[in-house]
Amino acid sequence: MFLLGIFIIAAxxxxxxxxxxxxxxxxxxxRSPNIKVYWTVFSFIALSFVLGELTGRFIPSGFSxxxxxxxYYYMAALLYMIIxxxxxxxxxRIFKNTNFDFYGISLLFIAILLIIGTYFGFSPxxxxxxxxxxxxxxxxQLKIALVSDVHLxxxxxxxxxxxxxxxxxAVDADAVIIAGDLIDSNLEPVLQDDxxxxxxxxxxKYGTFFAFGNHDFYTGRSDExxxxxxxxGVHVLRDEAALIxxxxxxxxxxDKAILKYGGNNKPLNCITDTLNKDxxxxxxxxxxxxxxxxxxxxxxxxxxxxxxxxxxxxxxxVTRSIFDIDYGLKKFDNTNVVVxxxxxxxxxxxxxxxxxEIVMIRLTN
Numbered sequence: 001m002f003l004l005g006i007f008i009i010a011a012x013x014x015x016x017x018x019x020x021x022x023x024x025x026x027x028x029x030x031r032s033p034n035i036k037v038y039w040t041v042f043s044f045i046a047l048s049f050v051l052g053e054l055t056g057r058f059i060p061s062g063f064s065x066x067x068x069x070x071x072y073y074y075m076a077a078l079l080y081m082i083i084x085x086x087x088x089x090x091x092x093r094i095f096k097n098t099n100f101d102f103y104g105i106s107l108l109f110i111a112i113l114l115i116i117g118t119y120f121g122f123s124p125x126x127x128x129x130x131x132x133x134x135x136x137x138x139x140x141q142l143k144i145a146l147v148s149d150v151h152l153x154x155x156x157x158x159x160x161x162x163x164x165x166x167x168x169x170a171v172d173a174d175a176v177i178i179a180g181d182l183i184d185s186n187l188e189p190v191l192q193d194d195x196x197x198x199x200x201x202x203x204x205k206y207g208t209f210f211a212f213g214n215h216d217f218y219t220g221r222s223d224e225x226x227x228x229x230x231x232x233g234v235h236v237l238r239d240e241a242a243l244i245x246x247x248x249x250x251x252x253x254x255d256k257a258i259l260k261y262g263g264n265n266k267p268l269n270c271i272t273d274t275l276n277k278d279x280x281x282x283x284x285x286x287x288x289x290x291x292x293x294x295x296x297x298x299x300x301x302x303x304x305x306x307x308x309x310x311x312x313x314x315x316x317x318v319t320r321s322i323f324d325i326d327y328g329l330k331k332f333d334n335t336n337v338v339v340x341x342x343x344x345x346x347x348x349x350x351x352x353x354x355x356x357e358i359v360m361i362r363l364t365n
Contacts, residue, residue: 016046026104076348080110117350124356135280145173146359148305149342153184175206180213180286187219200232211252213286239266248280255286272297295335302337309341313353
């Protein structure tokens with residue numbers, strides 16, 4: 001693992017160096033910059049994320065956030081430079097007699113992508129799904145608001161959280177489900193800004209239900225998170241089921257990341273064996289895995305997140321190849337599965353090829 005880390009760091013520095021040279025050559029076509037100033041600024045940008053991680057505990061949180069943001073945007077830009085610069089090189093070889101700067105055009109295109117991606121990352125919308133069920137519903141329908149992957153922390157804070165709460169309250173749901181990764185990985189900024197207390201303002205007929213995702217466990221403080229959530233009116237389901245209004249079940253499973261922290265996962269059948277199979281069952285499983293197990297155990301609806309729908313194209317091609325369903329609604333035997341692209345972001349606060357969303361699921365007889 002140590003050698004892998006060294007390799008990744010070395011590759012990152014080497015790629016950044018060649019990218020820096022290429023950007024410098026494009027700049028020189030317009031104006032010759034001071035070389036020392038250029039490399040100082042470029043190195044700061046390329047290493048800003050690392051600087052933020054190393055100094056985060058010793059510098060003001062606002063400055064640490066700025067460093068992280070610069071670093072995240074650079075990494076997103078680097079992804080697209082790795083993709084587009086070889087294309088620009090090929091075009092230069094094909095059109096060798098032209099003075100057209102294909103690298104400069106690539107940089108302009110990347111800048112536009114980052115602007116558009118920021119808009120889609122910060123502009124959530126409500127995605128609707130309609131599902132029919134043979135299970136009895138007292139009012140003939142059930143409205144579930146689903147949100148996942150909020151990633152509260154240094155980048156996503158109270159402002160984005162308030163927007164999320166307002167949008168969820170506006171859809172007038174019967175129940176609200178938070179399908180994991182509520183916290184990014186560091187609990188300190190969440191506690192410092194008292195973010196979790198805002199969740200008490202979520203409004204629905206039957207309340208808010210939460211199951212842990214992998215990033216929630218990465219904090220190393222899952223029990224503390226659960227306690228704070230319960231204090232603010234959130235029902236925390238840890239490998240357990242809750243019967244709602246004697247009408248339907250909501251089941252919450254801990255993400256398998258708990259195994260890395262000395263915890264255990266209860267098999268799904270141990271949770272469902274005692275449930276009334278004539279009632280509708282909704283399973284919260286952060287990662288859209290184990291769908292066969294859900295179907296075998298009579299789950300009517302599984303809700304998941306985790307994938308972010310790739311967040312940045314072409315990463316969505318990767319998530320699509322890894323998961324049976326990485327986004328949207330799909331039926332497996334008698335089990336409907338809904339996977340959300342998530343409300344927040346991990347790393348760069350932008351989305352290209354996906355969008356920040358809240359999901360509204362309307363179940364009807």
